[in-house]
Amino acid sequence: DKTTARRVQRIKPSPSTAAAQRVRELKAQGLGILDLTVGEPDFDTPDHVKAAAIEAIRQGDTKYTPVNGTPQLRAAIAQKLQHRHGLHYPADRIAVGGGAKQVIFLALMATLDAGHEVVIPAPYWVSYPDMVLANDGTPVIVTCPEADGFKLTPQRLESVINDRTRWVVLNAPGNPTGAAYTVGELAALAEVLLAHPHVQVLTDEIYDEIWYEPGQVPSIAGVEPRLTDRVFLTNGVSKTYAMTGWRIGYGVGSAELVSAVNALQSQISSCPSSISQAAATAALTGDQTFVRNCVAVYRGRRDLTVKLVNDIPGLSCTPPSGGFYAFVNCSGVHGKRTPAGEEIRSDEDFARYLLESQQVAVIHGAAYGSPGYFRVSFATSTDVLTEACERIGRACAALS
Ligand code: PLP
Numbered sequence: 314d315k316t317t318a319r320r321v322q323r324i325k326p327s328p329s330t331a332a333a334q335r336v337r338e339l340k341a342q343g344l345g346i347l348d349l350t351v352g353e354p355d356f357d358t359p360d361h362v363k364a365a366a367i368e369a370i371r372q373g374d375t376k377y378t379p380v381n382g383t384p385q386l387r388a389a390i391a392q393k394l395q396h397r398h399g400l401h402y403p404a405d406r407i408a409v410g411g412g413a414k415q416v417i418f419l420a421l422m423a424t425l426d427a428g429h430e431v432v433i434p435a436p437y438w439v440s441y442p443d444m445v446l447a448n449d450g451t452p453v454i455v456t457c458p459e460a461d462g463f464k465l466t467p468q469r470l471e472s473v474i475n476d477r478t479r480w481v482v483l484n485a486p487g488n489p490t491g492a493a494y495t496v497g498e499l500a501a502l503a504e505v506l507l508a509h510p511h512v513q514v515l516t517d518e519i520y521d522e523i524w525y526e527p528g529q530v531p532s533i534a535g536v537e538p539r540l541t542d543r544v545f546l547t548n549g550v551s552k553t554y555a556m557t558g559w560r561i562g563y564g565v566g567s568a569e570l571v572s573a574v575n576a577l578q579s580q581i582s583s584c585p586s587s588i589s590q591a592a593a594t595a596a597l598t599g600d601q602t603f604v605r606n607c608v609a610v611y612r613g614r615r616d617l618t619v620k621l622v623n624d625i626p627g628l629s630c631t632p633p634s635g636g637f638y639a640f641v642n643c644s645g646v647h648g649k650r651t652p653a654g655e656e657i658r659s660d661e662d663f664a665r666y667l668l669e670s671q672q673v674a675v676i677h678g679a680a681y682g683s684p685g686y687f688r689v690s691f692a693t694s695t696d697v698l699t700e701a702c703e704r705i706g707r708a709c710a711a712l713s
Pocket of ligand 1: 352
């Protein structure tokens with residue numbers, strides 16, 4: 314390839330985007346696909362958020378904003394972090410971008426040179442390794458088995474840290490597992506990190522409000538004050554407020570890192586959409602009933618999905634503590650044969666079999682660095698979930 318840079322040749326398009334595209338194509342062919350690949354809320358953005366955007370347009374808030382976001386939005390973010398983690402982030406330590414995805418990418422771009430390593434616990438959100446590769450870094454994948462709750466242990470972390478390590482990524486509640494660290498587990502990881510002052514922590518807390526356990530999901534930034542300055546905490550409004558299309562996310566961390574992110578942002582996009590920023594401000598500062606209602610609905614779907622999946626011989630899944638995905642263990646069907654005589658050799662074979670024989674779309678675990686599993690999104694109706702689990706059960710029963 315003579316026209317593209319090596320950094321592009323190193324990366325692949327996001328498997329979830331690819332799965333969504335395949336589902337769209339099959340639907341366009343008139344197939345009744347039950348889509349469990351969806352990575353966004355199936356709710357509409359709340360009306361008061363839309364109203365704030367319309368008002369911003371009417372008032373002429375339609376120009377460039379400061380590179381690091383409007384003062385109103387940064388104040389709303391600071392208030393959320395103060396309230397949630399007891400952490401005070403002044404305005405110069407807050408970066409706002411076009412989604413958490415962009416903010417994470419910019420933080421990696423701002424800090425990685427060739428040879429730098431980023432520790433990524435698997436199962437991982439599909440984008441981390443490619444974002445690292447796109448920025449000349451080296452992803453160091455650490456497998457975190459289901460027996461450890463899909464979580465990074467202090468021993469595993471210690472074993473992969475070296476002089477080249479730049480970042481450790483912690484995503485909790487995690488995509489695809491819904492797993493989250495307890496305060497004690499974060500304190501134990503922090504203990505390891507305190508001994509390695511050159512390592513920074515990138516926390517992705519995009520699912521923090523979609524939480525099914527008592528209390529709130531903790532952040533390592535709040536758990537270990539001696540680490541706070543080495544944590545780049547990222548979050549956004551996409552999942553919590555059903556605002557995936559508005560593209561607003563943020564990151565907070567040391568003034569040095571945030572100013573580097575802003576320097577890049579100033580050359581890449583100048584600022585995120587002024588209208589979306591007004592909407593995100595309304596979402597963060599307004600009435601939170603919408604969020605509570607969504608979580609109640611997700612909780613019902615989670616319980617239903619986990620129960621139906623665990624009733625299927627050959628499959629099992631641990632209830633997720635947060636987020637809207639269940640990560641299903643399908644190693645029990647490996648080695649079996651489909652009615653057509655094809656052997657199921659991998660999670661990818663199984664996902665293809667589900668799609669072709671039952672028109673149920675899921676994403677295979679290897680896409681998240683964890684073969685032997687598949688991800689089910691329950692950001693869809695209970696009717697779809699019930700019917701899909703019935704079909705998955707039929708597909709499993711037909712194996713021999
Ligand atoms: N982080 C995780 C773990 C996600 O699952 C997603 C979306 O799928 C994002 C970040 C991206 O969020 P945003 O819409 O803010 O870019």
